[in-house]
């Protein structure tokens with residue numbers, strides 16, 4: 516009896532193992548190469564941010580075990596928004612099916628399959644993802660950050676044009692990808708940064724969290740982080756850089772292993788046709804909180820109620836916390852208390868931040884309540900906790916302070932009514 520059961524189970528096992536191959540065991544040439552092309556190569560290509568390229572069967576089979584580990588543990592690809600909570604363009608997250616395909620491919624010994632099944636290679640678009648920019652601006656002189664994990668440095672770059680510019684897209688080319696961790700671009704309409712620059716020796720000035728001056732709806736151009744894909748805003752939408760305004764380039768350097776010279780540049784793509792709407796950034800933010808030392812699950816809330824007449828469309832969202840952040844969630848609650856999901860990141864990682872652009876703009880009429888929820892781990896068990904011993908932590912610009920913040924890139928339906936829309940078109 517027992518041996519019969521064993522036999523039957525053995526038979527079932529054999530059948531189970533052979534089913535995938537009967538159905539078509541995934542091969543590199545047929546399935547895996549296509550997934551790697553669309554979800555990994557934006558970073559795993561020569562001279563990009565990932566430590567090795569995944570361009571060929573040779574590459575993929577060499578790294579097969581690491582791929583399995585990284586994919587099984589969901590560390591790779593580092594797409595952070597939880598699927599289904601907001602619909603975003605240009606996602607490089609894996610679908611569950613793609614994930615399983617990669618895992619069973621490695622499990623089966625990473626078979627190559629028939630090279631005749633390979634897809635056409637993706638054509639490299641050269642240095643700039645969107646082609647030659649209309650304008651390129653760069654740090655005036657190279658800067659060498661001190662060796663260490665975190666240097667936040669702001670550089671002033673003037674508007675090279677005598678006119679007001681409307682930016683429809685931008686792309687950032689780090690001078691040295693090994694040390695440039697991310698870049699945020701601010702617009703300094705009034706030249707406030709000059710003083711900060713003068714007070715600090717060397718190129719640029721130290722800054723963390725923000726550019727060191729108070730922000731308004733129109734003081735941000737956008738950001739770049741590893742994996743950010745340059746994309747144009749919808750046609751007719753532009754971010755204004757006023758004549759005489761300056762761009763502030765905040766660069767986060769991570770020169771833990773070695774340091775070197777960097778001269779990061781930014782390509783600007785201007786709106787082609789007439790500018791119908793400007794893009795503004797609304798902060799949803801709570802600056803008054805204190806995360807108790809030792810608390811591993813402390814929640815901070817913020818909200819922004821859309822004021823009368825300021826009916827808007829949300830184009831993109833940029834969630835932001837520092838090192839203690841665990842989870843961040845944004846929701847849109849209308850007057851009837853219907854909730855629409857905005858974004859959810861449940862394994863926050865300071866090193867993978869981004870502007871996430873909605874597939875379809877989200878209409879937020881006046882009185883929509885935009886709610887933000889941040890969860891922090893301020894315990895000694897959090898390996899990222901920068902404070903030892905742990906201490907109470909509140910809002911601030913320092914690495915050891917925290918933020919609970921989301922910037923929403925919006926257009927206003929009645930832009931002409933805005934006091935700050937003063938366009939010099």
Ligand code: HEC
Nearest residue numbers: 554555558564565566581582585590591592593607741742
């Ligand atoms: C947005 C950029 C980006 C994308 C997309 C990406 N990677 Fe990575 N990958 C990196 C970087 C950067 C590292 C270096 C380690 C780090 O910083 O986390 C890395 C490291 C790795 C490692 C080795 C280290 C480890 O964590 O085990 C593997 C394996 C890997 N990636 C596989 C993949 C696969 C497979 C895909 C696609 C399914 C992918 N990556 C997509 C940027 C990316």
